[in-house]
Amino acid sequence: MSAPSMTLYHNTLSPFVRKVMVLLHETGQQDRVALQDCVLSPVSPDPALIADNPLSKIPALRLADGNVIHDSRVILEYLDQQHVGNPLIPREGAARWRRLTLASMADGIMDASVMVRYETVLRPVEKHWDEWLDAQRDKIRRALAVLEQDAIAELTSHFDVAAISVACALGYLDLRFPDLDWRAANPQLTNWYFEVSQRPSMVATMPKS
Numbered sequence: 001m002s003a004p005s006m007t008l009y010h011n012t013l014s015p016f017v018r019k020v021m022v023l024l025h026e027t028g029q030q031d032r033v034a035l036q037d038c039v040l041s042p043v044s045p046d047p048a049l050i051a052d053n054p055l056s057k058i059p060a061l062r063l064a065d066g067n068v069i070h071d072s073r074v075i076l077e078y079l080d081q082q083h084v085g086n087p088l089i090p091r092e093g094a095a096r097w098r099r100l101t102l103a104s105m106a107d108g109i110m111d112a113s114v115m116v117r118y119e120t121v122l123r124p125v126e127k128h129w130d131e132w133l134d135a136q137r138d139k140i141r142r143a144l145a146v147l148e149q150d151a152i153a154e155l156t157s158h159f160d161v162a163a164i165s166v167a168c169a170l171g172y173l174d175l176r177f178p179d180l181d182w183r184a185a186n187p188q189l190t191n192w193y194f195e196v197s198q199r200p201s202m203v204a205t206m207p208k209s
Contacts, residue, residue: 004034005064008075009049011040012207015110015172016072017059022164023076025201027083033061042118073107076161088160099162102151106165109143110172112136117176137180140173148186155192159199167196175207 010017024030038046038058045056052068053060060070061078069078080089090096116136119128147155147166155163170193173182183190196202 005032007034007036007062009038009046009052009058009060009062010035011038011058012205013040013175014058015113015168015207016107018168018171018205018207019072019164020059020061020075020079021205022168022201023079023088023161025204026088026159026164027079027085029079029083032082042122073103080161088158088164090160098154099160102147102154102162103165105143105147106162106169109140109169112139113169113172113176140180140182141185144182144186144189148189152188152192159196163196167193167202171197171202171207 008017008020010021012018021030024033036048038049040058049058049060050056052062053070055070057070059072059075060068061075062068069075077089080087090099113136116133119133119136151162151166155166166189170182170189173180
């Protein structure tokens with residue numbers, strides 16, 4: 001087995017990192033990437049990460065030639081073009097834009113969830129902005145409702161960038177916000193997630209609090 005040729009700035013609790021890890025497993029590329037663990041902190045970023053990504057956000061991927069790419073969507077695009085199997089991101093046509101739109105909706109769920117996490121964990125209770133928190137939770141609920149109503153057949157048809165992104169978003173909700181009880185209003189998503197969460201790639205990347 002050859003040594004890894006790329007390095008991924010990584011934390012198992014990040015849903016954005018998990019998307020990348022799931023794609024690596026699904027495409028058989030996990031052994032090509034070394035993992036460099038980072039502490040998740042919006043106020044005390046990792047110095048090594050800053051050197052490679054001035055935004056101090058993960059994931060960031062250092063390539064074999066020393067160049068660094070970041071943002072999970074960019075990394076997924078890159079990695080999906082480095083394997084010989086069927087692409088997990090359609091290359092062209094209406095399918096590409098639809099799958100990327102579903103993936104973007106999942107990213108929005110993750111963004112709102114992370115913001116709620118930061119507000120409720122890092123800020124003192126007396127400084128919580130309740131209206132803002134409610135607005136973030138409403139974003140999550142609205143996006144889940146659209147996925148429940150309009151996207152189940154598409155998510156079921158292929159475990160691709162859209163399905164990976166939605167699965168990682170739901171996994172993060174389970175990890176950080178079990179009291180949100182997203183399953184109660186979304187029975188089809190619940191059944192779908194139960195199935196896909198048993199995929200080897202999802203089991204191997206399961207976050208641990």
